[in-house]
């Protein structure tokens with residue numbers, strides 16, 4: 001299992017240091033939650049901030065766009081140093097054009113599903129995707145409770161991947177910690193986002209190692 005700490009739970013006054021801390025703790029990817037106050041009822045940060053924190057690690061930047069019009073901003077996030085860009089299938093941009101735009105920069109592209117959106121919503125695009133992110137909370141805030149009833153969606157995506165012989169990764173995001181991560185591994189998740197569980201831990205290195213062990 002790969003672990004992607006969500007910087008949403010970090011101390012924003014020292015974001016660079018927080019990234020360095022997660023890098024040393026053994027994070028696989030850095031998960032960056034971009035919110036526009038329109039697609040979700042919260043506002044975080046955008047490409048200018050990401051550009052400045054990029055130099056604190058060599059690990060992949062996994063950018064989760066919770067914004068209404070991702071297509072308008074893909075060039076900015078690519079220039080800021082994204083490696084993976086995921087955006088919501090429920091957004092207002094043209095989905096195919098947005099995937100193509102991400103790939104035109106040589107980046108990995110993923111679609112995200114809100115809890116109420118079925119797996120079938122991403123199937124028309126699945127051959128083009130490097131990743132599908134299944135939300136296990138309503139997007140917008142850290143520290144919410146894990147929705148175990150999203151695991152059938154993960155299984156569905158996994159079987160679709162096998163049926164089509166694809167290599168896309170399945171990521172899960174929201175409420176993942178010691179008490180819940182085993183379920184995600186069992187369902188077939190490859191990458192887990194963890195905000196609270198890692199940032200609020202006394203020893204993040206031990207927290208990340210512990211999460212990985214629970215998946216074995």
Ligand code: DX5
Nearest residue numbers: 008139140142143175195196
């Ligand atoms: C929620 C974000 C998540 C969130 C996860 O909208 O997409 O990445 O920060 O935080 P925890 O792990 O605390 O649920």
Ligand code: ZN
Nearest residue numbers: 033064173193
């Ligand atoms: Zn996220």
